Amino acid sequence: MAGKPTLTVRLRRLAAMLRELREAAGLSKEDVSARTGINVTTLYRIEMAQARPQRRTLGAMLDLYEVPEKTREEAISLLTDALKPGMSQPYEGAVSEIYASYINFEAEALSARQYQTSTVPGLLQTFQYAIAVIDTSMPRLDSPTMENRAQARMDRANNLTKDEPLELWVVMDEAAIRRVVGGPATMVEQLNRLLDDTKRKNVILQILPFDAGAHPGMAGSFTLLDFRNPVDPEVVYVESMSLHHLVEGHSEIRRFGVIFDQLRAMALSPRDSARLITEVRDELLAGSGLPMPPAVAGRPRKTS
Template structure:
């Protein structure tokens, strides 16, 4: 439908990308129903295509009807455009590879840990927005328990488990959550120890997503202080893939990683 609307408006994907800020590859995924746009993204597209009522309202309602738990309307405005797109891609992905240097990835966070992270890293945002973002993270976790669950491979810098976020009780609960998830066949967790020395992840945290259809290109989501970014160019994605392979080779085995987490839990006592 959106493909036909764009063609009727006489606009190329490149023109739409320039006017809306939507990556060309992302626009292709949206038009081929491989990804769902956020409401504000769809609204911008409909306005650009000069779609009148009632067709505009019908298109927005279709988006609501097709929405999965990965992106609920109630907290859509609390996340960035890029992060919202990432959540939709994550819901469709076959596997995800995370490297985190600072904190536990959102999919594995407890509510208390997530609250402590937001209150510390974003002290000026309102309690309502914090609550909305935490709900977004909790609803995202459905991808780990659905019938065909996301295959998750996480490498954490040792600093993540050594840093006391929210206090001892919050960390104890978070460690229990990590151990619980690693009992699942679709979750692998490794710790990159301090004594591994310098490593490629020192450049920052990132996530690689792979999709069921081999024809769909991999995506990289990179978090930054000022903004986040979705990368879809093959050469750059390949570089991140090599970096992740190096990181997991340098990290402790999954069994030794859980032992380190258990030892850290005992240290809290």
């Protein structure tokens, strides 16, 4: 058994399968340990997706559970897939274990519902904006690690353009588009990127305006991921200043789903959100001396 692996959808599915097979066989972990010689702690870690079983370990478990050949083949196939590097593999030296697991989950998700408090979501960031955010929030990182983290966000964005793209619904606090990150030029580029993303059929973007007042998302950002295969349960990735973690369990998932529904109901419509982003960009252009895009430069300015 190798050290603790980065979590993937396949590994989580294999862990759930082995737990269900053991319970269907009417065996406790202690029973399995006594009859196979596999340590109880090892069994616990395998069933919690905290460790990948070796092939002989998996074989011993399947033999004891007396599973049919089709189930055996499915379990072995899941283990084979779980041994393959996930999307996070190139960045695992630069990002946390939990974030690496999230990257792998996101790559296989059907849809994502995301609330973001003070910055643009990573999936929608430009490279320069990402560098500015990482440099500010993690000032002690060396340049190569910082650039690796930023590149991870750029590669994640491919989930929005692949053959079966991620369906993304974002509610973003108005602070995320008002706060100038990385300077006016970087921020204008970022706002233009958001406007381009609002034109995608698989992206819904809403701004939660300041005048909405107090709201249930003030505790921090979060993302709910749903998967194509119904056997893969939803997962929530929660972010805050002090920690970030993955949340599972029906009651917790439902709680975050209710919060997201409340937030999107309080937010501006997608059309009004795009209009606000455009206004913020134009104000930034006018105040910074940056050249106006042709469509903006030729537009009559409002007079008070």
